[in-house]
Amino acid sequence: MSGLLALLDDVAAIAKVAAASVDDIAAAAAKAGAKAAGVVIDDAAVTPKYVHGFEADRELPIIWRISLGSLKNKLIILLPGLLALDYFAPWVITPLLMLGGAYLCFEGAEKVVHAFAPHADHEIEEDFDTKDPAHLEEEKVAGAIKTDFILSAEIMTIALDTIDSPNFWMQAITLAVVGIFITVAVYGAVALIVKMDDVGLHIAATGRTSGGRALGRGLVLAMPKLMAFLSIVGTAAMLWVGGSIVLHGLEDTHLWAWPYETIKHIAETTAYAMPVAQGFVKWLVAAAIDGVFGLILGVLLIPVATRVIGPLWATMTGKKAGPDGHPG
Template structure:
């Protein structure tokens, strides 16, 4: 009997440890996901453009294939690669974060530049030319998965940077939870956004009540506004997150701590002067100044990317040469 009681006690102890581990994973995943929220917003804002112009019947299958590609990016490629880096070359994590942050700044600044100074883009014009629908779908999916890889890399690297648990298995579990949860959340939201106008049309045409039909018409009219808002929010999130990552990296690596420390000093002073909701005010000021810094960094990178990196990339890969003939 005493042996049975001892066994039950051991089982209970194991169950407590397991429950604590689950709680630790959930807490770490929530913290990591919150840290990566800015990139997640941009991911959700960017993806709907890849299904515009297709038959409504193809929208969900396309999103499903992109989401599978996103999971493959996060779980099969990025997760083990980041864990190997964390184990054998942890000093590379911060430079990788800064590189991804610089890319986000560039993308955000380019969107602002195109909004302020719209001009024809040869690649965009080429995309508008009539193509075989199946080939166009494959190209759009491939492009979306490539874009997702960059954003997923930033999300997973940010998540890894805030995991305090030194155990590699716990780190891997948290990264897997974050990767799966964010993918489901982002592409679930994208699917809902993309199909919202269809839902609105159905309600407007089939709704039994006047209020239901009015709701349907409102959804149809509101979708372009929502997509524009998402685009603006996504761009702001890119600049805010990218600027914060680059400045924090400069501070952590002791290359140039002044910008990061100055922004936090200004935020603290403004919050103290306001006196109300100081935590929120400090966060808002910090995010705004990080966004301004991100815009400055991204604007400086535009000529570097377009005049140096892009020609080198075309020379190495051979892409774009045919267009000139």
């Protein structure tokens, strides 16, 4: 009997440790996910364009295929790769973060420049075979997964940088939780967004009351505005997150701490002068300045990408670079 009681006591102790570990993983995953929120917003804002132009019955299957590719990017490629880097060469993590941040700045600035001086989108679409819908779908899905890989790499690297625990399995499980949760959240939101106009049309056509039919028509009319809003939010998030990552990296590597420290001082001083919501004001001021820095850096990187990196990539791979500097 005493042996049984001892065994039950051990089981209870193990259960407590397991529960504490689950709590730690959940807390770490939430913290990491919040830190990567800016990139997540952009991921959700970017993806709907890849299903634009397809028949309604192909939209959800395409999103499903992209989401599976995203999970593969995060769990099979990035998770073990980042953990290996963190174990064997942890000093590489911050430069990788900065490189990804610079890429986000370039992407965001390119979108801003495109908004004020649009170049012909048909030049980009020339790379897609629009004559064969099945081939077009394959190319669109492949392009979306490539874009997702870059954003996923940034999300997972930010998450790894946020995890405080030195325990390998704690890091691995937390990264897996973050990867799965963010993928489900992003592509669930994308599916909802791209099907909302169909839902609106159905409600408008079958609604039993005038108010219900009006709601359906409102959903249809609101979708273009929602997509435009998401594009703006995504671009702002790219510039804010990218600028913040680069500035924090410069401070963390002791290359140039002055910009980060100055922005922090300005944000704290401004927040201190406010009678309420000081935490929010501090974040807002810092994010705004980070975004301006990200925009300036991104604009400076545009000619580097279009005139140096793009042609160099084309020479190395035999693939032409697109008009925006992206590899073809």
